[in-house]
Amino acid sequence: MMKKEIFIVDDDPIYRLIVLKMIKNRDASIEICECENGEIGLAELKKPERAGHKIVVLLDINMPVLNGWSFLEELEKNDFYNLEQLDVYMVTSSVDENDKIKAKQFPFIKGFYHKPLSSEDIEWFIGVD
Amino acid sequence: MERIKNLPEKLTVVIIEDNQGDFVLIEDYLIEKFKLIEVVHFSDFASASAYLQDPESEATLILLDLHLPDLGGDELIEKISESAAEVPIVILTGYADLNLAKASLQLGVYDYLIKDEINPTVLHKTILYALHRSDYINQIREEKLNYENLFHFHPQPTWLLDAYSLKIVNANKAAQIKYGYNLEDFMEMSFDQLHPEAENKPLKMCLISEDRDEDQRPFTHFLSNGSEIKVDLHCREISRKGGSNYIVQINDVSKTMEHISTIEMQNEKLKSIAWTQSHLVRAPLSRILGMINMLEERPESMDEVWFWLKQLKVSTEEMDEIVKKIVSETHLFDKK
Numbered sequence: 001m002m003k004k005e006i007f008i009v010d011d012d013p014i015y016r017l018i019v020l021k022m023i024k025n026r027d028a029s030i031e032i033c034e035c036e037n038g039e040i041g042l043a044e045l046k047k048p049e050r051a052g053h054k055i056v057v058l059l060d061i062n063m064p065v066l067n068g069w070s071f072l073e074e075l076e077k078n079d080f081y082n083l084e085q086l087d088v089y090m091v092t093s094s095v096d097e098n099d100k101i102k103a104k105q106f107p108f109i110k111g112f113y114h115k116p117l118s119s120e121d122i123e124w125f126i127g128v129d
Numbered sequence: 130m131e132r133i134k135n136l137p138e139k140l141t142v143v144i145i146e147d148n149q150g151d152f153v154l155i156e157d158y159l160i161e162k163f164k165l166i167e168v169v170h171f172s173d174f175a176s177a178s179a180y181l182q183d184p185e186s187e188a189t190l191i192l193l194d195l196h197l198p199d200l201g202g203d204e205l206i207e208k209i210s211e212s213a214a215e216v217p218i219v220i221l222t223g224y225a226d227l228n229l230a231k232a233s234l235q236l237g238v239y240d241y242l243i244k245d246e247i248n249p250t251v252l253h254k255t256i257l258y259a260l261h262r263s264d265y266i267n268q269i270r271e272e273k274l275n276y277e278n279l280f281h282f283h284p285q286p287t288w289l290l291d292a293y294s295l296k297i298v299n300a301n302k303a304a305q306i307k308y309g310y311n312l313e314d315f316m317e318m319s320f321d322q323l324h325p326e327a328e329n330k331p332l333k334m335c336l337i338s339e340d341r342d343e344d345q346r347p348f349t350h351f352l353s354n355g356s357e358i359k360v361d362l363h364c365r366e367i368s369r370k371g372g373s374n375y376i377v378q379i380n381d382v383s384k385t386m387e388h389i390s391t392i393e394m395q396n397e398k399l400k401s402i403a404w405t406q407s408h409l410v411r412a413p414l415s416r417i418l419g420m421i422n423m424l425e426e427r428p429e430s431m432d433e434v435w436f437w438l439k440q441l442k443v444s445t446e447e448m449d450e451i452v453k454k455i456v457s458e459t460h461l462f463d464k465k
Contacts, residue, residue, distance in 0.1 A: 014444070018420060025426055062408065093414070094407050094411055096404075
């Protein structure tokens with residue numbers, strides 16, 4: 001089995017802490033990578049030691065430096081990571097329908113969630129393999 | 130003939146004839162052919178004119194000799210026509226004046242009778258024919274008046290233009306009031322003078338094509354006081370003897386456009402409020418909900434509980450600020 005890692009790409013530290021805690025409460029062994037924006041997220045993905053990992057990305061849309069959409073575009077354009085090993089879930093506080101429509105353009109987006117994440121959502125992310 | 134039916138039952142024929150013999154003959158013929166007839170006789174212009182100008186006088190038709198002791202010829206015809214504007218006139222003439230009689234038809238005379246050829250039947254027919262025609266002409270005159278009223282008292286500003294030069298030929302009351310020009314001012318102007326120069330071309334296109342696309346933007350018009358209004362313009366070409374006219378009507382849409390732009394501005398504000406709702410309010414709100422989820426997971430220590438409570442307070446205050454901002458934007462909305 002591939003080693004699994006969850007990326008929390010979001011500029012809100014409290015949100016990241018909440019998600020981190022909720023995951024750790026359920027499975028302390030899962031590796032979590034916190035990224036403050038899309039640029040940091042991409043940099044982390046590119047690290048060679050992650051090459052064989054299964055990565056679940058919980059991606060916010062509105063972030064400074066590199067937002068969620070630009071993160072996805074960069075990911076599509078450049079061969080940063082084997083997309084088959086990557087599951088992206090959009091997690092946003094916005095309830096704007098346009099975001100949902102836009103998300104359909106990216107085939108590797110596996111789901112669209114509104115904040116806050118419920119315990120069921122968290123358990124689903126842990127269960128992904 | 131449906132439309133010609135209101136011939137008077139009783140005729141009053143005014144005969145203006147200085148030759149007593151001719152008069153008696155004609156009077157006899159008239160009495161022979163018409164059951165209810167009154168004949169009024171004058172032998173000179175002055176007394177005939179006095180009678181005709183008296184509003185109490187009756188006159189259904191005038192039989193007029195062209196040579197009276199005090200006046201004759203064209204001038205006589207003109208003066209009598211003036212005295213009795215709507216009464217049909219039939220000229221009594223001899224062969225010697227045939228050309229004058231024929232020419233008098235141009236002056237509005239209905240018909241002429243050659244004295245030597247008059248007989249009861251011809252006289253009867255001539256009079257009936259003249260009365261029918263007069264009735265018909267009066268109807269047309271009334272209709273013309275109705276249409277003129279329709280033009281002049283239409284609540285929307287309306288003009289009649291020469292189709293070639295766009296010179297204003299007529300302008301109704303509403304146009305005079307709205308634009309602050311009287312009819313004389315308007316008649317000195319060309320219609321394109323009401324527009325800014327840049328609109329000359331589209332204006333001409335509009336006049337030629339007659340109907341304008343609904344989505345075309347309105348035209349600008351200047352009033353006499355220099356202020357501008359926005360107008361929708363409608364026009365039709367109408368033909369007249371020797372050329373054509375445009376009848377042009379406008380609809381002042383300045384107010385409507387102002388309202389539309391207010392509504393559009395308010396829509397923008399509404400969209401911005403909706404965006405704020407969707408993005409800014411949801412951010413702290415979802416964080417607060419997330420923290421409640423967190424607290425439900427039974428934190429390990431009191432310190433942790435305190436930490437989350439403090440964070441809850443921060444997010445709640447953030448949300449309060451955003452709500453205040455929305456309220457102030459809504460106030461801005463009210464003022465506009």
